[in-house]
Amino acid sequence: MLGTWFLSVSSVCVIGSVLIFISAVSLSDQSGSVLTVFRTAAEYQVCADEWNHDLSKLTCNQLGLGVPSSVSMVPDQPGVPGRRRWLHVHPEWNLRNGSALQARLEKRSHACHSRRRVSVLCSREGCGVRPALSLHPHRKKRILGGRVSRRGAWPWQCSLQSGQSGHVCGCVLIARQWALTVAHCFEGRENAELWKVVLGLTNLDHPGAHSQTRSVRSIIVHPRYNRAVVDYDISVVQLDSEVEETAHIRPVCLPRLGQLPSPDSYCYITGWGHMGNRMPFKLQEGEVRIISMSQCQSYFDMKTITPRMLCAGYEAGTVDSCMGDSGGPLVCEEQDGLHWTLFGLTSWGSVCFSKVLGPGVYSNVTHFTPWIQQQIYIHTYLTD
Ligand SMILES: *[C@@H]1O[C@H](CO)[C@@H](O)[C@H](O)[C@H]1NC(C)=O
Numbered sequence: 001m002l003g004t005w006f007l008s009v010s011s012v013c014v015i016g017s018v019l020i021f022i023s024a025v026s027l028s029d030q031s032g033s034v035l036t037v038f039r040t041a042a043e044y045q046v047c048a049d050e051w052n053h054d055l056s057k058l059t060c061n062q063l064g065l066g067v068p069s070s071v072s073m074v075p076d077q078p079g080v081p082g083r084r085r086w087l088h089v090h091p092e093w094n095l096r097n098g099s100a101l102q103a104r105l106e107k108r109s110h111a112c113h114s115r116r117r118v119s120v121l122c123s124r125e126g127c128g129v130r131p132a133l134s135l136h137p138h139r140k141k142r143i144l145g146g147r148v149s150r151r152g153a154w155p156w157q158c159s160l161q162s163g164q165s166g167h168v169c170g171c172v173l174i175a176r177q178w179a180l181t182v183a184h185c186f187e188g189r190e191n192a193e194l195w196k197v198v199l200g201l202t203n204l205d206h207p208g209a210h211s212q213t214r215s216v217r218s219i220i221v222h223p224r225y226n227r228a229v230v231d232y233d234i235s236v237v238q239l240d241s242e243v244e245e246t247a248h249i250r251p252v253c254l255p256r257l258g259q260l261p262s263p264d265s266y267c268y269i270t271g272w273g274h275m276g277n278r279m280p281f282k283l284q285e286g287e288v289r290i291i292s293m294s295q296c297q298s299y300f301d302m303k304t305i306t307p308r309m310l311c312a313g314y315e316a317g318t319v320d321s322c323m324g325d326s327g328g329p330l331v332c333e334e335q336d337g338l339h340w341t342l343f344g345l346t347s348w349g350s351v352c353f354s355k356v357l358g359p360g361v362y363s364n365v366t367h368f369t370p371w372i373q374q375q376i377y378i379h380t381y382l383t384d
């Protein structure tokens with residue numbers, strides 16, 4: 001299964017010639033998300049009547065989310081108050097110059113014949129793969145405790161660096177121009193100019209020929225980030241230009257809407273995090289096991305575990321976020337054994353911070369998938 005990115009935002013807004021999503025998806029809509037357009041303060045539904053595959057492709061491409069993986073025509077809910085307004089596919093949609101979706105839609109006097117709306121899911125191809133490792137036999141041996149990773153083993157891992165301090169936090173590449181990290185890395189320093197992102201690194205001290213460095217164009221800290229609870233601990237980072245995808249630099253897959261790690265999957269955390277009081281220069285990896293929220297809560301009587309968090313560790317406490325560092329990835333291997341999906345970002349907890357044997361706490365990426373896509377959309381199409 002490829003990492004599927006839902007067009008998980010149900011509303012699209014047209015301001016001048018700019019199309020943006022403005023509201024989050026209704027998660028109850030299992031079919032994915034329904035395209036909606038706002039135009040001069042009125043909400044329009046995209047009528048499915050003349051919708052076609054090329055338009056789905058255009059939509060996914062416009063979002064930078066790859067190709068359509070599933071398209072469905074969703075019956076309009078009966079009993080919606082007020083009259084529905086529809087946008088129809090323009091009869092000459094394929095002759096219209098603008099590449100944007102909104103240039104290919106038009107208002108018409110009549111209603112939508114099928115009374116169906118369009119729902120599109122996109123998936124990014126080639127995410128979550130580790131080309132640098134394919135030459136080596138797949139190691140299935142489980143290793144407790146952390147270890148130095150092999151070069152190129154985690155091609156989505158990046159290092160968020162700031163002038164004087166150098167490496168500050170881990171980060172994760174999710175698309176050519178986009179990375180994720182946690183919100184708390186930016187406390188008091190949200191200015192994009194302070195930061196750079198280094199990819200393709202194994203050794204912090206010796207970036208080497210496989211590394212690429214990008215400045216940061218924008219930092220989007222989750223607006224509900226709560227420092228006291230360390231809730232909503234996530235940020236989206238836009239690089240100033242796309243990275244070149246190589247065997248050593250690849251985006252990870254994001255979880256599908258509602259996707260949780262399967263119970264027996266291999267999950268790993270990676271990072272240059274502190275080990276005792278020294279910081280290793282080589283990227284470390286450690287296998288972890290996801291544990292339930294209730295089990296996790298029992299370790300932390302003074303802290304609240306919220307649905308925006310995910311806990312992982314070893315019951316024996318041998319491996320936890322001590323091996324990773326803030327903002328770094330917790331990834332799990334898909335059942336196909338070919339793709340890795342990002343389920344967590346190292347946030348807080350762990351023996352390193354608390355002296356109490358316990359799990360590490362990670363930001364629950366599944367929870368944030370719609371928000372992440374919304375930010376990518378807005379920052380791709382609104383700010384230039
Ligand atoms: C589309 O582009 C072509 C060439 O760039 C131009 O000649 C034509 O007038 C454009 N059509 C519209 C409808 O803007």
Ligand SMILES: *[C@@H]1O[C@H](CO)[C@@H](O)[C@H](O)[C@H]1NC(C)=O
Pocket residue numbers: 258260292293307308309310311364366367
């Ligand atoms: C993470 O978020 C998903 C989606 O909102 C939710 O279903 C899940 O219960 C959350 N928590 C964990 C521990 O997975």
